[in-house]
Amino acid sequence: MAKAGKRKLIAGLDIGSSAVRMAVGQIMVRDEEGGEPELQILGAAEAPSEGVNKGAISSIEDVVSAISACYEKTERIVGVPIDSVWLGVSGLHIIAQSSKGVVAVSKADNEIGEEDVTRSLEAARAISTPLNYEVLHVLPKVFGVDGQTGIKDPVGMTGVRLEVDAQIILGASAQIKNLTKAVYRSGLEIEDLVLSILATAEAALTPRQKDLGVLVVDLGGCTTSLAVFEEGDIVHTAILPIGSEHITNDIAIGLRTSIDIAERVKIQYGDCWSEPVSKRDEIDLSELGASEHELVKRKYLSEIIEARAEEILFKIDQELRKVQRNGLLPAGVVFTGAGAKLPGLVDLAKKNLRLPATLGYPLNIASVTDKINDLGFVGAVGLVKWGAMMGGRTHTVQDRWQFIGIVKSWINKLLP
Ligand SMILES: Nc1ncnc2c1ncn2[C@@H]1O[C@H](COP(=O)(O)OP(=O)(O)OP(=O)(O)O)[C@@H](O)[C@H]1O
Numbered sequence: 001m002a003k004a005g006k007r008k009l010i011a012g013l014d015i016g017s018s019a020v021r022m023a024v025g026q027i028m029v030r031d032e033e034g035g036e037p038e039l040q041i042l043g044a045a046e047a048p049s050e051g052v053n054k055g056a057i058s059s060i061e062d063v064v065s066a067i068s069a070c071y072e073k074t075e076r077i078v079g080v081p082i083d084s085v086w087l088g089v090s091g092l093h094i095i096a097q098s099s100k101g102v103v104a105v106s107k108a109d110n111e112i113g114e115e116d117v118t119r120s121l122e123a124a125r126a127i128s129t130p131l132n133y134e135v136l137h138v139l140p141k142v143f144g145v146d147g148q149t150g151i152k153d154p155v156g157m158t159g160v161r162l163e164v165d166a167q168i169i170l171g172a173s174a175q176i177k178n179l180t181k182a183v184y185r186s187g188l189e190i191e192d193l194v195l196s197i198l199a200t201a202e203a204a205l206t207p208r209q210k211d212l213g214v215l216v217v218d219l220g221g222c223t224t225s226l227a228v229f230e231e232g233d234i235v236h237t238a239i240l241p242i243g244s245e246h247i248t249n250d251i252a253i254g255l256r257t258s259i260d261i262a263e264r265v266k267i268q269y270g271d272c273w274s275e276p277v278s279k280r281d282e283i284d285l286s287e288l289g290a291s292e293h294e295l296v297k298r299k300y301l302s303e304i305i306e307a308r309a310e311e312i313l314f315k316i317d318q319e320l321r322k323v324q325r326n327g328l329l330p331a332g333v334v335f336t337g338a339g340a341k342l343p344g345l346v347d348l349a350k351k352n353l354r355l356p357a358t359l360g361y362p363l364n365i366a367s368v369t370d371k372i373n374d375l376g377f378v379g380a381v382g383l384v385k386w387g388a389m390m391g392g393r394t395h396t397v398q399d400r401w402q403f404i405g406i407v408k409s410w411i412n413k414l415l416p
Protein backbone atom coordinates (compact mmCIF):
# COMPACT_ATOMS: atom_id res chain seq x y z
CA MET A 1 0.00 0.00 0.00
CA ALA A 2 1.28 3.45 -0.82
CA LYS A 3 1.83 5.67 2.15
CA ALA A 4 1.91 9.42 2.09
CA GLY A 5 2.63 10.93 5.48
CA LYS A 6 -0.19 9.82 7.72
CA ARG A 7 -2.20 8.71 4.72
CA LYS A 8 -2.62 5.11 3.85
CA LEU A 9 -3.94 4.69 0.33
CA ILE A 10 -6.25 1.84 -0.55
CA ALA A 11 -7.10 1.07 -4.17
CA GLY A 12 -9.92 -1.11 -5.56
CA LEU A 13 -9.86 -2.53 -9.09
CA ASP A 14 -13.05 -3.78 -10.74
CA ILE A 15 -12.52 -5.42 -14.12
CA GLY A 16 -15.90 -5.64 -15.84
CA SER A 17 -16.93 -6.68 -19.31
CA SER A 18 -17.81 -3.09 -20.27
CA ALA A 19 -15.38 -1.07 -18.19
CA VAL A 20 -12.33 -1.36 -15.96
CA ARG A 21 -12.73 0.89 -12.94
CA MET A 22 -10.43 1.92 -10.15
CA ALA A 23 -11.16 3.84 -6.97
CA VAL A 24 -8.62 5.07 -4.42
CA GLY A 25 -9.34 6.03 -0.86
CA GLN A 26 -7.66 6.66 2.42
CA ILE A 27 -8.45 6.03 6.02
CA MET A 28 -8.29 9.29 7.90
CA VAL A 29 -6.48 8.29 11.07
CA ARG A 30 -7.26 10.66 13.88
CA ASP A 31 -4.50 11.55 16.29
CA GLU A 32 -6.50 11.17 19.45
CA GLU A 33 -6.86 7.60 20.64
CA GLY A 34 -10.16 5.89 20.00
CA GLY A 35 -11.42 8.31 17.34
CA GLU A 36 -13.47 6.53 14.68
CA PRO A 37 -11.42 6.20 11.50
CA GLU A 38 -13.13 7.58 8.43
CA LEU A 39 -12.92 6.39 4.84
CA GLN A 40 -12.60 8.98 2.13
CA ILE A 41 -12.53 8.35 -1.63
CA LEU A 42 -9.82 10.49 -3.24
CA GLY A 43 -10.32 9.65 -6.87
CA ALA A 44 -11.71 7.17 -9.35
CA ALA A 45 -11.43 6.55 -13.06
CA GLU A 46 -12.56 4.13 -15.74
CA ALA A 47 -11.37 2.87 -19.10
CA PRO A 48 -13.27 0.84 -21.69
CA SER A 49 -12.77 -2.85 -21.09
CA GLU A 50 -11.21 -5.08 -23.72
CA GLY A 51 -10.58 -8.80 -23.59
CA VAL A 52 -13.19 -9.61 -20.93
CA ASN A 53 -16.31 -11.56 -21.68
CA LYS A 54 -18.84 -12.40 -18.96
CA GLY A 55 -16.16 -11.92 -16.33
CA ALA A 56 -13.81 -14.32 -18.11
CA ILE A 57 -10.61 -13.13 -19.72
CA SER A 58 -10.40 -13.77 -23.44
CA SER A 59 -7.19 -11.81 -24.11
CA ILE A 60 -4.64 -11.06 -21.39
CA GLU A 61 -2.86 -8.44 -23.53
CA ASP A 62 -6.07 -6.47 -24.05
CA VAL A 63 -6.94 -6.61 -20.37
CA VAL A 64 -3.43 -5.44 -19.44
CA SER A 65 -3.80 -2.35 -21.64
CA ALA A 66 -7.27 -1.59 -20.27
CA ILE A 67 -5.98 -1.89 -16.68
CA SER A 68 -2.94 0.27 -17.47
CA ALA A 69 -5.12 2.96 -19.08
CA CYS A 70 -7.42 2.96 -16.07
CA TYR A 71 -4.73 3.12 -13.46
CA GLU A 72 -2.71 5.80 -15.23
CA LYS A 73 -5.86 7.95 -15.25
CA THR A 74 -6.46 7.25 -11.57
CA GLU A 75 -2.87 8.05 -10.63
CA ARG A 76 -3.11 11.35 -12.47
CA ILE A 77 -6.24 12.21 -10.49
CA VAL A 78 -4.89 11.16 -7.12
CA GLY A 79 -1.35 12.47 -7.70
CA VAL A 80 0.28 9.64 -5.75
CA PRO A 81 1.57 6.37 -7.19
CA ILE A 82 -0.66 3.36 -6.67
CA ASP A 83 1.19 0.11 -6.28
CA SER A 84 -1.33 -2.39 -5.05
CA VAL A 85 -5.03 -3.09 -5.40
CA TRP A 86 -7.87 -5.02 -3.84
CA LEU A 87 -9.03 -6.96 -6.85
CA GLY A 88 -12.68 -7.78 -7.58
CA VAL A 89 -13.46 -11.23 -8.94
CA SER A 90 -16.68 -11.99 -10.74
CA GLY A 91 -17.87 -14.11 -13.63
CA LEU A 92 -19.81 -17.25 -14.39
CA HIS A 93 -17.06 -19.49 -13.05
CA ILE A 94 -17.85 -18.51 -9.45
CA ILE A 95 -19.66 -21.13 -7.38
CA ALA A 96 -20.89 -21.19 -3.78
CA GLN A 97 -21.15 -24.24 -1.51
CA SER A 98 -22.32 -24.78 2.03
CA SER A 99 -19.92 -26.41 4.43
CA LYS A 100 -19.52 -27.31 8.08
CA GLY A 101 -16.37 -27.23 10.19
CA VAL A 102 -16.01 -28.91 13.59
CA VAL A 103 -13.05 -28.60 15.99
CA ALA A 104 -12.26 -29.31 19.63
CA VAL A 105 -11.65 -26.20 21.73
CA SER A 106 -7.93 -26.01 22.38
CA LYS A 107 -7.53 -24.22 25.72
CA ALA A 108 -7.47 -26.26 28.93
CA ASP A 109 -10.12 -24.02 30.53
CA ASN A 110 -12.36 -24.57 27.45
CA GLU A 111 -12.65 -20.86 26.66
CA ILE A 112 -13.04 -20.36 22.92
CA GLY A 113 -10.40 -18.14 21.39
CA GLU A 114 -9.97 -16.56 17.97
CA GLU A 115 -7.58 -19.33 16.98
CA ASP A 116 -10.35 -21.90 17.57
CA VAL A 117 -12.64 -19.92 15.26
CA THR A 118 -9.91 -19.74 12.64
CA ARG A 119 -9.37 -23.51 12.91
CA SER A 120 -13.10 -24.17 12.55
CA LEU A 121 -13.14 -22.08 9.38
CA GLU A 122 -10.09 -23.92 8.08
CA ALA A 123 -11.97 -27.17 8.76
CA ALA A 124 -15.01 -25.86 6.84
CA ARG A 125 -12.72 -24.85 4.04
CA ALA A 126 -11.29 -28.34 3.77
CA ILE A 127 -14.43 -29.61 1.99
CA SER A 128 -13.68 -31.45 -1.19
CA THR A 129 -13.05 -28.57 -3.56
CA PRO A 130 -13.96 -29.42 -7.17
CA LEU A 131 -10.91 -30.05 -9.29
CA ASN A 132 -9.34 -26.86 -10.65
CA TYR A 133 -11.21 -24.52 -8.32
CA GLU A 134 -9.77 -22.25 -5.65
CA VAL A 135 -11.41 -21.09 -2.46
CA LEU A 136 -12.01 -17.34 -2.55
CA HIS A 137 -13.91 -16.85 0.70
CA VAL A 138 -15.02 -18.84 3.69
CA LEU A 139 -17.98 -16.88 5.03
CA PRO A 140 -19.07 -17.93 8.50
CA LYS A 141 -22.87 -17.97 8.84
CA VAL A 142 -23.45 -19.26 12.31
CA PHE A 143 -21.53 -21.06 15.06
CA GLY A 144 -22.51 -23.81 17.45
CA VAL A 145 -20.92 -24.62 20.81
CA ASP A 146 -21.59 -28.05 22.35
CA GLY A 147 -24.89 -28.38 20.53
CA GLN A 148 -26.12 -24.84 21.21
CA THR A 149 -26.74 -23.36 17.80
CA GLY A 150 -27.35 -19.88 16.43
CA ILE A 151 -24.24 -18.27 17.95
CA LYS A 152 -22.91 -15.24 16.08
CA ASP A 153 -19.62 -14.73 17.93
CA PRO A 154 -18.34 -17.63 20.01
CA VAL A 155 -15.10 -15.98 21.21
CA GLY A 156 -15.00 -15.95 25.01
CA MET A 157 -17.69 -18.62 25.39
CA THR A 158 -16.95 -21.88 27.14
CA GLY A 159 -17.32 -25.25 25.44
CA VAL A 160 -15.60 -28.36 24.21
CA ARG A 161 -16.78 -28.58 20.63
CA LEU A 162 -17.00 -25.64 18.22
CA GLU A 163 -18.93 -25.92 14.97
CA VAL A 164 -19.37 -23.47 12.13
CA ASP A 165 -21.82 -23.37 9.24
CA ALA A 166 -20.07 -21.55 6.45
CA GLN A 167 -20.51 -20.66 2.83
CA ILE A 168 -17.52 -21.36 0.63
CA ILE A 169 -17.08 -19.23 -2.49
CA LEU A 170 -14.95 -20.83 -5.19
CA GLY A 171 -13.59 -19.62 -8.51
CA ALA A 172 -12.09 -21.52 -11.44
CA SER A 173 -8.30 -21.64 -11.01
CA ALA A 174 -7.56 -20.88 -14.65
CA GLN A 175 -9.80 -17.80 -14.68
CA ILE A 176 -8.32 -16.48 -11.47
CA LYS A 177 -4.82 -17.11 -12.71
CA ASN A 178 -5.51 -15.18 -15.93
CA LEU A 179 -6.99 -12.30 -13.96
CA THR A 180 -4.11 -12.06 -11.50
CA LYS A 181 -1.59 -12.44 -14.33
CA ALA A 182 -3.15 -9.48 -16.16
CA VAL A 183 -2.98 -7.34 -13.03
CA TYR A 184 0.64 -8.25 -12.25
CA ARG A 185 1.63 -7.59 -15.87
CA SER A 186 0.20 -4.11 -15.65
CA GLY A 187 2.63 -3.48 -12.80
CA LEU A 188 0.26 -3.67 -9.85
CA GLU A 189 0.52 -5.83 -6.77
CA ILE A 190 -2.57 -7.56 -5.41
CA GLU A 191 -3.56 -7.06 -1.80
CA ASP A 192 -6.21 -9.72 -2.05
CA LEU A 193 -9.06 -11.04 -4.18
CA VAL A 194 -12.65 -10.26 -3.26
CA LEU A 195 -15.88 -11.52 -4.77
CA SER A 196 -17.11 -8.30 -6.42
CA ILE A 197 -20.70 -8.53 -5.21
CA LEU A 198 -19.51 -8.82 -1.60
CA ALA A 199 -17.52 -5.62 -1.97
CA THR A 200 -20.52 -3.96 -3.62
CA ALA A 201 -22.72 -5.02 -0.72
CA GLU A 202 -20.20 -3.58 1.72
CA ALA A 203 -20.50 -0.17 0.07
CA ALA A 204 -24.21 -0.04 -0.72
CA LEU A 205 -25.94 -1.79 2.19
CA THR A 206 -26.35 -0.80 5.82
CA PRO A 207 -25.87 -3.35 8.61
CA ARG A 208 -29.57 -2.88 9.40
CA GLN A 209 -30.63 -3.81 5.87
CA LYS A 210 -28.41 -6.91 6.07
CA ASP A 211 -30.05 -7.82 9.36
CA LEU A 212 -33.60 -7.38 8.10
CA GLY A 213 -33.09 -9.25 4.86
CA VAL A 214 -31.99 -7.61 1.62
CA LEU A 215 -30.99 -8.41 -1.94
CA VAL A 216 -28.20 -6.49 -3.66
CA VAL A 217 -28.01 -6.66 -7.46
CA ASP A 218 -25.16 -5.49 -9.68
CA LEU A 219 -26.57 -5.06 -13.18
CA GLY A 220 -23.51 -5.10 -15.43
CA GLY A 221 -22.97 -5.33 -19.15
CA CYS A 222 -22.84 -9.10 -19.63
CA THR A 223 -23.65 -10.35 -16.15
CA THR A 224 -26.00 -9.70 -13.27
CA SER A 225 -24.54 -10.53 -9.85
CA LEU A 226 -26.62 -10.80 -6.73
CA ALA A 227 -26.29 -11.52 -3.04
CA VAL A 228 -28.99 -12.11 -0.42
CA PHE A 229 -28.36 -11.20 3.22
CA GLU A 230 -30.36 -12.00 6.32
CA GLU A 231 -29.51 -11.61 10.00
CA GLY A 232 -26.30 -9.99 8.88
CA ASP A 233 -25.10 -13.05 6.98
CA ILE A 234 -24.94 -14.01 3.38
CA VAL A 235 -27.68 -16.46 2.44
CA HIS A 236 -27.19 -16.80 -1.29
CA THR A 237 -25.04 -15.49 -4.14
CA ALA A 238 -25.36 -15.95 -7.87
CA ILE A 239 -23.93 -14.57 -11.08
CA LEU A 240 -26.33 -14.71 -14.01
CA PRO A 241 -25.22 -14.68 -17.66
CA ILE A 242 -27.47 -11.79 -18.64
CA GLY A 243 -26.98 -8.04 -18.45
CA SER A 244 -27.63 -4.66 -19.98
CA GLU A 245 -25.80 -5.51 -23.22
CA HIS A 246 -28.63 -7.93 -23.96
CA ILE A 247 -30.95 -4.93 -23.88
CA THR A 248 -28.70 -3.13 -26.37
CA ASN A 249 -28.72 -6.18 -28.66
CA ASP A 250 -32.52 -6.36 -28.51
CA ILE A 251 -32.75 -2.67 -29.43
CA ALA A 252 -30.38 -3.17 -32.38
CA ILE A 253 -32.53 -6.03 -33.66
CA GLY A 254 -35.87 -4.37 -32.89
CA LEU A 255 -34.96 -1.04 -34.49
CA ARG A 256 -32.81 -2.65 -37.21
CA THR A 257 -29.88 -0.45 -36.37
CA SER A 258 -26.22 -0.89 -35.39
CA ILE A 259 -25.08 -1.84 -31.87
CA ASP A 260 -23.44 1.57 -31.43
CA ILE A 261 -26.63 3.45 -32.23
CA ALA A 262 -28.71 1.03 -30.16
CA GLU A 263 -26.39 1.72 -27.18
CA ARG A 264 -26.80 5.50 -27.64
CA VAL A 265 -30.58 5.18 -27.97
CA LYS A 266 -30.69 3.10 -24.79
CA ILE A 267 -28.61 5.57 -22.78
CA GLN A 268 -30.35 8.72 -24.02
CA TYR A 269 -33.95 7.62 -24.41
CA GLY A 270 -34.21 4.21 -22.74
CA ASP A 271 -36.86 3.48 -20.14
CA CYS A 272 -37.82 0.15 -18.57
CA TRP A 273 -41.37 1.14 -17.84
CA SER A 274 -43.30 1.53 -21.07
CA GLU A 275 -46.76 2.31 -19.68
CA PRO A 276 -46.34 6.06 -19.02
CA VAL A 277 -44.43 6.68 -22.28
CA SER A 278 -46.54 8.61 -24.79
CA LYS A 279 -47.42 6.87 -28.05
CA ARG A 280 -46.70 10.08 -29.89
CA ASP A 281 -43.06 10.54 -28.79
CA GLU A 282 -40.61 9.81 -31.56
CA ILE A 283 -36.82 9.62 -31.78
CA ASP A 284 -34.87 10.54 -34.88
CA LEU A 285 -32.01 8.03 -35.16
CA SER A 286 -30.00 10.40 -37.38
CA GLU A 287 -29.51 12.59 -34.30
CA LEU A 288 -27.66 9.69 -32.74
CA GLY A 289 -25.41 9.06 -35.72
CA ALA A 290 -27.57 6.99 -38.10
CA SER A 291 -26.89 7.83 -41.73
CA GLU A 292 -30.55 8.23 -42.66
CA HIS A 293 -33.52 9.96 -41.08
CA GLU A 294 -35.46 7.31 -39.33
CA LEU A 295 -38.18 7.91 -36.77
CA VAL A 296 -38.87 5.33 -34.11
CA LYS A 297 -41.60 5.35 -31.51
CA ARG A 298 -40.27 5.88 -28.02
CA LYS A 299 -43.03 3.62 -26.72
CA TYR A 300 -41.79 0.78 -28.93
CA LEU A 301 -38.25 1.33 -27.61
CA SER A 302 -39.38 1.07 -23.99
CA GLU A 303 -41.43 -2.03 -24.76
CA ILE A 304 -38.27 -3.72 -26.10
CA ILE A 305 -36.32 -2.70 -22.99
CA GLU A 306 -39.11 -3.65 -20.62
CA ALA A 307 -39.38 -7.15 -22.07
CA ARG A 308 -35.69 -7.87 -21.45
CA ALA A 309 -35.63 -6.11 -18.07
CA GLU A 310 -38.58 -8.28 -17.02
CA GLU A 311 -36.65 -11.36 -18.06
CA ILE A 312 -33.67 -10.24 -15.95
CA LEU A 313 -35.99 -9.61 -13.00
CA PHE A 314 -37.63 -12.99 -13.50
CA LYS A 315 -34.20 -14.67 -13.32
CA ILE A 316 -33.45 -12.71 -10.14
CA ASP A 317 -36.78 -13.84 -8.67
CA GLN A 318 -35.91 -17.44 -9.54
CA GLU A 319 -32.71 -17.09 -7.48
CA LEU A 320 -34.77 -15.77 -4.55
CA ARG A 321 -37.10 -18.75 -4.93
CA LYS A 322 -34.12 -21.10 -4.57
CA VAL A 323 -33.67 -19.80 -1.01
CA GLN A 324 -37.41 -19.23 -0.34
CA ARG A 325 -37.01 -15.45 -0.04
CA ASN A 326 -39.07 -14.39 -3.10
CA GLY A 327 -41.23 -11.43 -2.14
CA LEU A 328 -40.07 -11.84 1.45
CA LEU A 329 -37.11 -9.54 2.06
CA PRO A 330 -38.16 -6.65 4.32
CA ALA A 331 -35.32 -4.37 3.25
CA GLY A 332 -36.08 -5.13 -0.39
CA VAL A 333 -33.73 -4.96 -3.36
CA VAL A 334 -30.88 -2.52 -3.91
CA PHE A 335 -29.61 -2.05 -7.48
CA THR A 336 -26.06 -1.08 -8.46
CA GLY A 337 -23.98 -1.37 -11.65
CA ALA A 338 -24.09 0.99 -14.62
CA GLY A 339 -26.92 -1.09 -16.09
CA ALA A 340 -29.13 0.05 -13.20
CA LYS A 341 -29.03 3.62 -14.53
CA LEU A 342 -31.93 2.79 -16.84
CA PRO A 343 -34.92 4.88 -15.76
CA GLY A 344 -37.92 2.88 -14.61
CA LEU A 345 -35.92 -0.09 -13.32
CA VAL A 346 -36.80 0.53 -9.69
CA ASP A 347 -40.53 0.73 -10.44
CA LEU A 348 -40.48 -2.35 -12.62
CA ALA A 349 -38.58 -4.24 -9.91
CA LYS A 350 -41.10 -3.25 -7.24
CA LYS A 351 -43.86 -4.70 -9.39
CA ASN A 352 -42.08 -7.83 -10.63
CA LEU A 353 -40.19 -8.81 -7.48
CA ARG A 354 -42.96 -7.68 -5.11
CA LEU A 355 -40.33 -6.00 -2.93
CA PRO A 356 -39.29 -2.49 -1.98
CA ALA A 357 -36.59 -1.35 -4.45
CA THR A 358 -33.98 1.42 -4.52
CA LEU A 359 -30.74 2.33 -6.23
CA GLY A 360 -27.66 1.63 -4.10
CA TYR A 361 -25.15 4.45 -3.83
CA PRO A 362 -22.14 4.09 -1.50
CA LEU A 363 -23.12 4.88 2.08
CA ASN A 364 -21.18 6.63 4.83
CA ILE A 365 -18.15 7.22 2.68
CA ALA A 366 -16.76 10.72 2.25
CA SER A 367 -15.57 11.57 -1.23
CA VAL A 368 -13.82 14.31 -3.10
CA THR A 369 -14.97 12.90 -6.44
CA ASP A 370 -18.50 12.81 -7.81
CA LYS A 371 -17.84 9.28 -9.11
CA ILE A 372 -19.19 8.22 -5.73
CA ASN A 373 -22.62 9.03 -7.19
CA ASP A 374 -22.07 6.85 -10.25
CA LEU A 375 -23.77 3.45 -9.97
CA GLY A 376 -21.02 1.95 -12.14
CA PHE A 377 -18.40 2.70 -9.47
CA VAL A 378 -20.08 1.06 -6.48
CA GLY A 379 -18.03 -2.12 -6.99
CA ALA A 380 -14.68 -0.27 -7.11
CA VAL A 381 -15.61 1.88 -4.10
CA GLY A 382 -16.75 -1.26 -2.29
CA LEU A 383 -13.33 -2.82 -2.86
CA VAL A 384 -11.73 0.22 -1.22
CA LYS A 385 -14.11 -0.15 1.69
CA TRP A 386 -13.28 -3.83 1.91
CA GLY A 387 -9.57 -2.97 1.95
CA ALA A 388 -10.17 -0.45 4.71
CA MET A 389 -12.14 -3.03 6.67
CA MET A 390 -9.43 -5.66 6.30
CA GLY A 391 -6.86 -3.09 7.34
CA GLY A 392 -8.18 -3.92 10.77
CA ARG A 393 -9.81 -0.69 11.80
CA THR A 394 -13.44 -0.67 10.82
CA HIS A 395 -14.33 -4.34 10.67
CA THR A 396 -17.15 -6.02 12.51
CA VAL A 397 -16.66 -9.18 14.54
CA GLN A 398 -17.51 -11.57 11.71
CA ASP A 399 -15.53 -9.81 9.02
CA ARG A 400 -12.35 -10.52 10.89
CA TRP A 401 -12.20 -14.11 9.77
CA GLN A 402 -13.19 -13.73 6.18
CA PHE A 403 -9.68 -13.67 4.93
CA ILE A 404 -7.35 -15.10 7.53
CA GLY A 405 -4.82 -17.20 5.72
CA ILE A 406 -7.36 -18.06 3.10
CA VAL A 407 -6.56 -16.20 -0.05
CA LYS A 408 -3.09 -14.82 0.57
CA SER A 409 -1.66 -18.29 0.86
CA TRP A 410 -2.52 -19.23 -2.66
CA ILE A 411 -2.06 -15.83 -4.28
CA ASN A 412 1.64 -16.42 -3.66
CA LYS A 413 1.29 -19.78 -5.36
CA LEU A 414 -0.01 -18.02 -8.46
CA LEU A 415 2.88 -15.59 -8.70
CA PRO A 416 4.85 -16.11 -11.89
N1 LIG B 1 -26.76 6.03 -18.42
C1 LIG B 1 -27.02 4.75 -18.68
N2 LIG B 1 -28.28 4.32 -18.85
C2 LIG B 1 -28.54 3.02 -19.12
N3 LIG B 1 -27.61 2.07 -19.22
C3 LIG B 1 -26.34 2.43 -19.05
C4 LIG B 1 -25.96 3.77 -18.76
N4 LIG B 1 -24.62 3.83 -18.64
C5 LIG B 1 -24.17 2.57 -18.83
N5 LIG B 1 -25.19 1.72 -19.08
C6 LIG B 1 -25.09 0.29 -19.40
O1 LIG B 1 -24.46 -0.38 -18.35
C7 LIG B 1 -23.81 -1.56 -18.88
C8 LIG B 1 -22.45 -1.69 -18.25
O2 LIG B 1 -22.57 -1.83 -16.87
P1 LIG B 1 -21.25 -1.96 -15.98
O3 LIG B 1 -20.29 -0.94 -16.42
O4 LIG B 1 -21.67 -2.01 -14.57
O5 LIG B 1 -20.75 -3.39 -16.47
P2 LIG B 1 -19.38 -4.12 -16.21
O6 LIG B 1 -19.08 -4.09 -14.76
O7 LIG B 1 -18.32 -3.60 -17.10
O8 LIG B 1 -19.77 -5.57 -16.70
P3 LIG B 1 -19.93 -6.95 -15.91
O9 LIG B 1 -20.18 -6.62 -14.49
O10 LIG B 1 -21.07 -7.64 -16.58
O11 LIG B 1 -18.65 -7.67 -16.15
C9 LIG B 1 -23.73 -1.35 -20.38
O12 LIG B 1 -24.54 -2.32 -21.02
C10 LIG B 1 -24.25 0.06 -20.60
O13 LIG B 1 -25.02 0.14 -21.76
Ligand SMILES: [Mg+2]
Pocket: 015, 016, 017, 218, 220, 221, 337, 379
Ligand atom coordinates in the same frame (compact mmCIF):
# COMPACT_ATOMS: atom_id res chain seq x y z
MG1 LIG C 1 -19.47 -5.16 -13.08
